[in-house]
Amino acid sequence: MDAELKEIHDFIANTPPFNELPPATTEAITGKVTIRYLRGGVNLPPKNVSDRRLYLVRKGALSVFTADGKLLGKLGEGDICTVFCTQEDENEFIVKTEEDSLLYTIPFADLSAITQSFPAVNAFLIMSASQRLKQIVSSMSGEAIVTSTLMTTSIADMFNSPAITIESGSSIRDAAVKMTELGFSSLMIVDDENQLVGIITDKDIRRRCVAVELSTDTPVDQIMSTNLISIKRTANAFDALMLMSRKHVHHLPVLEDGNLLGMVSVTDLIRQEGQNAVHLTGIIHKVKSLEDVIEASKLIPQLHVKLAKLGTTAEHVGKSITAITTAITHRLIEFAEKKLGPAPVPYEWVAAGSQARQEQSSHSDQDNGLIISDEMKPEDDAWFEALAKYVNDGLADCGFIYCPGDVMAMNPKWRQTQSAWNGYFNTWVETPEPKALMYSSIFFDLNTVHGDHAFLKDIRANMLTKTRKNTLFLAHLTKNALKLRPPLGFFRDFVLVHDGKHDDTLDIKHNGIAPIVDLARIYALSEGITPVNTIERLKMAAGTPSLSKEGAANLIDAFEFLGALRIQHQARQIQDNKPPDNYIKPVNISRLEREHLKDAFKVIRTMQSNLQSLY
Amino acid sequence: MLNQLFGLEARRKRLLRKAPEGALKDFLSVPFPDKAGLIDSASILAVDFETTGLDPAREQILSVGFICLENNEILLSSAYHQVICAQGELKEENVVIHQITDSAKSRGASLEEVTSDLLAALAGKAMLVHFAHIEKNFLEQACKQLYGMAPVFPIIDTLVIAKKRLDKRGLPYDPSELRLSKLRDWHNLPHHYAHNALNDALATAELLMAEVELMSFEESPPLKYVLS
Structure with a gap:
């Protein structure tokens, strides 16, 4: 040439x-x-x-x-x-x-x-848009596997085996001796058929035996915890972390087909991934004051930057930040209960939106509510109001801004009994007017953060039986969801939107991520799927009448790509000392990323029009 | 005058009979393109010379660039650029313009080789130049020097085409508007690195395509409409 x-x-x-x-x-x-x-x-x-x-x-x-x-x-x-x-x-x-x-x-x-x-x-x-997207996403997650371990480490690879057990009926002293000999801070108690019946920890011996001058000859059965939370061998380390954060325990028995295999502790998790989300949640669980929680929460943006630099997948970052938010919420509730005294009736603190879906970014606002037992009397609300105020304010101090739509437990509307919540869902599903549809998109993604009384579980079961059969409701929800359309692509240094007009910036949340979240929710509601995490929903809906396997795979790829782009964008903003947001300027997107974005938009548009034709 | 009296094709045949064996005769032995044929399907060679000055009798050709325009598309595979090892030292002001240094020149090809390459590429095609005066005179001079006679060529001059278009508006304009880079800007064509023979030839070919698209013809104008 x-x-x-x-x-x-x-x-x-x-x-x-x-x-x-x-x-x-x-x-x-x-x-x-x-x-x-x-x-x-x-x-x-x-x-x-x-x-x-x-x-x-x-x-x-x-x-x-x-x-x-x-x-x-x-x-x-x-x-x-x-x-x-x-x-x-x-x-x-x-x-x-x-x-x-x-x-x-x-x-x-x-x-x-x-x-x-x-x-x-x-x-x-x-290649077609979806094929290209698959290629880039698989190369991205390839990098992530090298750099991140927790998401990809199976419990099977890290738990302590064989299970360290002692027989039911043994004395507390025997248990303490065994723990000391083996250097373990916990022990599982099994019956003659080797079935797990309880667990004791250092803390149990300290609090329930020594501190109350209980004889060390007493059988361990008297001081053990029988409220057993276990994890399956096939789960990954992150699932264990989430479970520990939510239940506020540091040890989990590992089971397979009901048989006790061993134990995984928070220390095992920390060993897996050093200075990270696990470490931070560990700190939060230990701190003694609100000020310390706020101080610890300041590490979230740093963690975000670190994970982004490691090339971690969006799914992992979302779960990490959510684990921390959950730990913070948990700790705040504990502080509040200490201050206010015990709750008058049982309740569940629930998270909505991105926290429920485990898809938080360091920019997320707070969405939450309280589901209170039907035994609640009118005068009890003062206690719950004080709790809500304390936790909402605390979360805001930790950088989770107040929900602009006022979807927070301190709003009396979202601090209701189980029956009232059931009533809400029934009304929304039966009368899908605009406001109901807006609430649907927030409250159909709910997860319990604190309290475990199956309130939410029952509400969700009731709700899913209703949505599944209600095609009119699903049609309305679809119509509402399709209002958020991805742009067509880029033209010169503009974002080309639907009617051929131009935008200066790309709102990656509303024009990319949210439409996929909405699609996944509709598939979940029409198929009666319980999980709220978008990728889980898509995986479970794959191969049902609502969603083909291929469509699910394409959407997951698009979701991962858009999420990764958002994380990188926000990490750059954090490093430049700017508040993280969702607005990306086309000039800051490489030519190759633009091509991949166009592919992701195309996948979303295709799935949106498929859904449109379904209802 | 002569053009109108005899026609290019007739003069080509007359010259062919007198031409010596070699590159010039080979060139003249191929008929010129049909003047009634459409530009769309014509074979055109965009040509540019860089020279040491304006007077072909005293100055020399420094480099030659050309590229083919066929069926309305420019073929980069046909691109040609050659520096000529001209005699004498280069004037500094020329070096500044063409970026051809004495050492580059000394590695160049002979005027005969380059002229013969050009004539071979030009056979059967119309020659496209912006401001044809220089290339026409220098090529005639080179042929006289090498073969003892000057040929004729059908010439398309984008400067003439643009001038006609501007004159038709009946509005005054600055002559600098007719410069290659100014005209390209006006057509919204990309910036090109000027004063390199091949780049200028390519730039001229793109300009011709843009000028032709402005002409109000149902299909494409016939070649005679753009020939000088």
Whole structure:
């Protein structure tokens, strides 16, 4: 190639996917370029071009339409048009010059031959949006596996086995001796058939025996905890962390098919991942004052940055931050109970929205509520009001801003008895007016943070039986959800939105992440699926009448990609001492990321229109 | 005058009979493109020379660049650029413009080789130049020097095309508007690295495509409409 064609060569070498190629290859590609000048409003391919070609916009703009004339996207300087690379795409789309345009064209046969030793490039040109997305997401999570352990470490790989047990009926002294000999801070108590009946810890011996001058000859059965929370061998370390945070325990028996295999402790988790979410939740559990909780919460943005630098997946970051929020909420409730005295009747503190879904970012606001036992008397509300106020204020002090929509336990509307909550859900499902639909999207994602009385579980079971059969409600919910549409793509340095208008920034939450969350919720409600985490919902809905397996896989890829982009964006903001937000400027998105974003948007649009046609 | 009296094609045949064996004769033996044919399907060679000055009798060609425009598309595979090992030392002001240094020049090809390459590429095509005066005169001079006679070429001059367009508006304009880079800017064509023979040839070819798109023809204008 002549050095004189350097400008054209540099232009091509800077265009994805060619930017990944060595200079000799991009020079060979440049040698095959032909240049076309087309007047505005002309269809591609230009007349007298009959071979398959890639088009690159050098000057001007192209518009891409569906066969029935709906605008799909616009291509500006530096964008590539792969529509005419393959036979299938050609009949699916109409491409027109939007203005007078100078185009570089490359015969696809030549391009394939030149890039044959770079399958990724070749694949980029002929793969569909969802295929490309899958490729990038799998390479991202590949990096994450190398750098992160907790999400991918199975309990099976880290628990202490065999289980350290003592027989039911043994004395406290015997238990203490065994624990000391083996250097364990806890012991499991089993019956003659080796079935787990209880657990004792150092703390139990200290508090329930020594402190109250109970004889050490007393059987351990008297001081052991029988409220057993266990974890399955197949769970991962993060599940264990979440369970420990929620139940406020430091040891979990590990079971398989009901048989006791061993024990996993919070120390085991900390050993797995050093300075991280586990460490931070550990600190929060130990601190003695509100001030210390606030101090510990200041580490969340740092943790966010650290996880982002490790290339951790969005799912992992969301779960890490949620684990910390849960620990903070928990600790605040404990402080409040200490201050206010015991609760007059049982209750559950529930989290809504992103905390419930375990998808929090360091920017998340608080959404929560209280489900109180039906035994509650009117005068009891003063206690719950004080609790709500203390915890909501405490969370705000820890950086979880007050919910702008006032969805918080301190709002009397969301501090109600179990029956009242059931009534809410019934009304929302039966009369889906706009406000009800808005509440639906918040309160259908609920998770218990504190208190375990199956209140929420019963409410959810009741709600799911109603939503499952109610196609009118689902249709309304769908219509409401489809109001959030992803943009078409990018045009020059703007975000191209639906009606062909331009936005200056991309709202990655409302135009990318939220539409997937909404879709997953609707699939879950129509299929009676209990979990609220978006990826779990999609995995469980995969292969049901609501969602194909392929559609689920594509949405998960899109969700992961958008989440990763948001985490990186917010990590940069935190490092620049700016408050993290969801607004990304197109100039700050690399050309390759733009391509992947367009693919993610396309996946969402496809699934949205599939859902639309279902209801 | 002569053009109108005899026509280019007739003069080509007349010159062919007198031409010596070699590059010039080979060039003249290929018929010129059909003047009635459409530009869309024409074979055009965009050409640019960098020279040491304006007077072909005293100055020399420093470099030659050309590129093919076929069926309305520019083929980068046809790109050609060659520095000529001209005689004498280069003037500093030239080096500044063309970026061709004495050492680059000394590694260049002979005027004969380059002229022969150009004539071979030009056979059967129309020659596209911006401000054809220089290239036409210098090429005629080179042929006279090498083969003892000057040929004729069908020429498309984008400066003439643009001038016609501007004159038609009946509004005064600054002559600098007709410069290659100014016209490209006006058409919203990308910036190009000027004063390199190949880049200028390519820039001229892009300009021709843009100018032709402005002409109000149902299909594409016939070649004669743009020939000088």
